[in-house]
Amino acid sequence: MKNALLPALAPLHINERPLSSFEYYHASVGRHPATVLAAREVVAVVEGRQDEASPVAWQAVLASVAAQHPGCRLRLSGDRWQAHWTSDGLPPALRQLPDVDWDGRSSQGDEFLYATPLSLEEGPTCEFIVAGRGAHTKVIFRALHAVMDGLGAIHFLLDLFRALRGEPLQGCNAAYSDVDLMRHLPSQRPSYSRASPVTLDAADVSAPPGGR
Numbered sequence: 123m124k125n126a127l128l129p130a131l132a133p134l135h136i137n138e139r140p141l142s143s144f145e146y147y148h149a150s151v152g153r154h155p156a157t158v159l160a161a162r163e164v165v166a167v168v169e170g171r172q173d174e175a176s177p178v179a180w181q182a183v184l185a186s187v188a189a190q191h192p193g194c195r196l197r198l199s200g201d202r203w204q205a206h207w208t209s210d211g212l213p214p215a216l217r218q219l220p221d222v223d224w225d226g227r228s229s230q231g232d233e234f235l236y237a238t239p240l241s242l243e244e245g246p247t248c249e250f251i252v253a254g255r256g257a258h259t260k261v262i263f264r265a266l267h268a269v270m271d272g273l274g275a276i277h278f279l280l281d282l283f284r285a286l287r288g289e290p291l292q293g294c295n296a297a298y299s300d301v302d303l304m305r306h307l308p309s310q311r312p313s314y315s316r317a318s319p320v321t322l323d324a325a326d327v328s329a330p331p332g333g334r
Contacts (some may be wrong), residue, residue, distance in 0.1 A: 133293045137192040137209045141268075142299035146205060149198060149242055149268035162267040165235065166275040167226050169260055181216055183285045184250055188213035190293035191278055196269045198242040207269075212245035214263075222253040226260050240266050250282075271300075 141149065152161040188194050197211030217238065224231045240247055247269045251262040263275050263282075270278070281291045 132295060133190065134192060134295050134297055135189070135209075137196065137294075137297055138207060139297065139299065140206045141198075142301040144300055145207075145268050148266075149205070151267075160236075161240070163236075163240070163264055164267050164270055164272055164275050165262065165264045166272070166279055167260055167262050168279065169226055169258070177216065177218055180218065180250075180252060183282065184214060184216055187278065187282045187285050187291060190281065190291050193270055193274055193294060194248045194265065194278060196247055197245050198268070211247065214248040214250045214265075215246045217249065217251045219251065219253045220255045222260075223258075224253060224260065235262065235264065240264070242266060242268060248278075 148162050151157075152159045192209035194214050195209045195211045196207045197209075198205060199208050200206055215238065219234060222234055224234070234253065235251070238249055240249060248263070248265040251260075251264070253260040253262060261279070263279055265275055277292075277294075281293065284291055
């Protein structure tokens with residue numbers, strides 16, 4: 123892989139910078155008093171057998187990983203054009219729910235996921251949940267989308283599993299935002315191809331029930 127040939131970036135423990143336009147958008151969703159939208163979150167669910175562990179043991183592992191990932195400690199300061207991140211916020215909270223019986227495959231029975239509110243300003247902005255027990259344990263990580271996207275959540279979980287296995291942590295080395303990354307990538311003219319879309323009122327016998 124080409125990335126393997128690139129020099130390693132220094133590990134990052136502190137991250138302070140202005141919000142990108144995308145982050146500002148995700149931070150704004152669900153915040154107006156009259157909105158019908160919920161705050162935008164990223165939720166990652168991993169299912170697998172998990173031996174019983176005490177809250178103290180889980181908290182120790184979570185603290186060691188959070189120290190290497192400033193993104194999970196971000197808090198929002200300022201507003202409008204002065205909005206910026208500081209990484210001195212609260213680390214991810216821990217909830218252990220051994221009696222929760224959720225199959226993880228639908229929204230039915232997932233009310234427990236959102237029982238604890240997350241806050242951009244007050245924190246925490248992320249939460250770690252261990253639900254169920256034995257072969258049906260769910261390891262769940264939820265975060266406000268403004269501070270972390272899906273890949274960020276998976277990156278955090280991968281390091282958490284490294285910590286559980288006693289392996290060295292990879293940590294974080296990215297002090298730039300998603301928009302910063304886009305601005306430094308070469309742009310290419312998109313290739314357009316002519317298409318003949320089906321009209322909205324055309325019948326399609328091959329379409330499954332429910333239409334297009």
